[in-house]
Amino acid sequence: MLALTSICTLVGGLAAVIYTDTLQYFVMLGGSMIVVIKGFQEVGGYTELQRKYLVAIPEKMIDNSTCGLPRVDSWQMLRDADPTVSDMPWPAFLLGQMPASIWYWCTDQMIVQRALAAKSLSHAQGGTLLAGYTKLLPLFIIILPGMISRVLFPNEIGCVVPEECYKFCGSYQSCSNSAYPKLVLEYLPNGIRGVMLCVMLSAIMSNLTSIFNSASTLFTMDIWSYFRPKAKGKEQLMVGRIFILILVGISILWIPIIERTQGGQLFVYIQVIAAYLAPPIAAIYSMAIFWKRMNEMGAFWGLMSGFVVGMVRMALDFYYGEPACYEEDNRPFLIAKIHYMYFATMLFWITVVVAIVISLCTKPTEEWRLIRSTFFTRFDHSVRQDDLEMKERVQNELLSATPALSEIGEAKTPVRWYHRAYNFLFGFDNSPEAKENVIAMNAHLVEITNLHQKRWEKILLNTILVSILVVAGILFTYFSINPFTEEEVHQLQREKLRELGYTNILQ
Incomplete structure (x- = not known):
């Protein structure tokens, strides 16, 4: 997949990436809707899914351990603030996920490049709002089908005994990563199964093409141009293509590391890595826009300090690893007791403090560099x-x-x-x-490059913005109200455990 994607990116460039992403968007959306409909038909609807998920317990459990039981707060999005009780504390999520979201949606070259390719500011804002509405869909077309898969395959997807997990999916930690593919392979007919294969390959290729193209652009325009300021466009194009090949090699070498460290939950692994690397970038980006006194030295040392602190935490995570559910957690306090989202919040503010101190202790930025580069100077002409x-x-x-005018009339030399x-x-x-x-x-x-907008465009876009904020707020509220009490969940699980022959769990 890496090799094929690199060929697509090498030959096509940004235009090919955007066109294929647009096509793949419809393929992924259409195919995912088929899986959702088929999945809900199998479990009997949303209400039945809520109940059946809580009792999706594997037949082989670990004695005297609640490992493998669905969480009491499985249907609660914003969970208890105590990290020893909750796997995703609500303050940590709101404060720690914000820097990662700012980094991804506002500074990641893969996203920014698409906004900069828009025909106007209104087109860029409209595309962003459409992406925002589309981003609400994964809850319904990815998360819920994954929960349906656990209901239908509790022994495989919900496995807790390491040997059983390895037998089903080749991982000793968990088989959660296999939930979606398992549902597709087992419950869809051959034709639709082929469509869903296209969906999953499209999702992979869409990400890879975007990352390769954006990374090569950053390297060429920011790093190569720094050492070769007079490099012409032809040289920059060649350097960008070669850098993509280097990225492919690095990606292939990184695959074993991901397999060893993601702990059976690839999405969580991605969020953890982002929590260690994204906050410094989000902090500097936000300060650069809203604080004109920020200078290059403050930004640089703020980023460097945040990067070092984040890398130390990430190295400790890789070194110690997360213990299994049934094992005692003997990791250092920084890892065992401080949730990675809380750490992301602290990392954000560490970067802010360092950047402020260094900026105030060094010379301010030249005035001409502030023209149209901050929120308060965006209309400066x-x-x-x-x-x-x-x-x-x-x-x-x-x-x-x-070519010179004298050369235009001459016969063209054939190109070999x-x-x-x-x-x-x-x-x-x-x-x-x-x-x-x-x-x-x-x-x-x-x-x-000016920020002019027609009045009707502003009104329409602001109305859509308010509507998406309202919709997101309603969804957060609805999915943060647990439909079951703790005792109701335990009662359902006790009955299921007795059916499976376990009487020493949840006594």
Whole structure:
């Protein structure tokens, strides 16, 4: 998958990534809806799912242990604040997930690149709102089908005995990662099963193409251009393609590490890693927008301090590992008692404090760099020094690439086949049409880099924004009210345990 995706990204670039992502969006949405409908038909509806999930207990349990029993708060989204009681404390979720969300939705190149590709500010905001509404769907098309899968396959998906888990899915920790594929393979007919295979492969390829393209852009424009400030577009294109190949190699080497450290719950593993790496970026991004006194030194040392602290926690997590449910937790206090979301909150504010101190102790940023780069200067129409430099550089490249008038009438030298293949692979195009497109794009950029919006566009977009906030609030409230009391859950589970022959659990 990594190799095939890299070929797609190498040859197609950002345009291919966006077009394929759009197509894959409809494939994933349509296929997932089929799984949801089929799953609810099998369990008898949402109300039955709520009850049956709580008694989805595997036949083989560990004596005198509640490991393997569905949690009492399984249907409660915002859970107890005490991390020793809850696996996701509500203050930790609200305060710790916020930095990760700011990082992903506001600073991750994969997302930002799509907003910057919009035709106008209104298009960018409208696309963002559509993505927000779409992001509500995973609860219904991924989470609930996963819970349905545990109801239908309690022995496989809910396994707790390490040997049983390994027999079912090749992991000693858990088989939660197999919940969705298991449901697809067992309950869908062959034709629909093929569609769902496309859905899962589309989800993987969509992420990988976006990451490869965005990472190569960052490396080329920020790192390579720093060491090679006069590098031309042709050189930058080649460097970006080569960097993608390097990323593929690193990704393949990282696969065994993921398999060993994700503990049978890949999504949780992703959130944990984000909690250690994202808060410093979110903190610096927020301060840079809302505090004009922030300077480069403050941002750099804030990021570095946050990065070091986050990496120390991540290294400790990798070294000690999470003990099994039935094992005693002898890890250090920092890991065992401080939930990773609480740690993300602390990491965010550590970065903020370091950035403020360093910024105040060093020289402020030049005034021209603040033009249109903070929330309070976004409407400033003054000319930036770097805008002039970029415009001059682009014009010089165009002049150097444009043939002389005397050459236009001459017969064109035929391009050999290997030159054409080389140009196609690395995205080089020196045709007159390509030069005209570059000139038109620069003119278009001048037009769209202002923040002008029509009145009706503002009203419509703000109305949609308010509506999505209301919908999200309603969903959080509804799914944070537990439909069962603790005693009701235990009573249901006692009856199921007695059926399975266990009388020494939940006595």
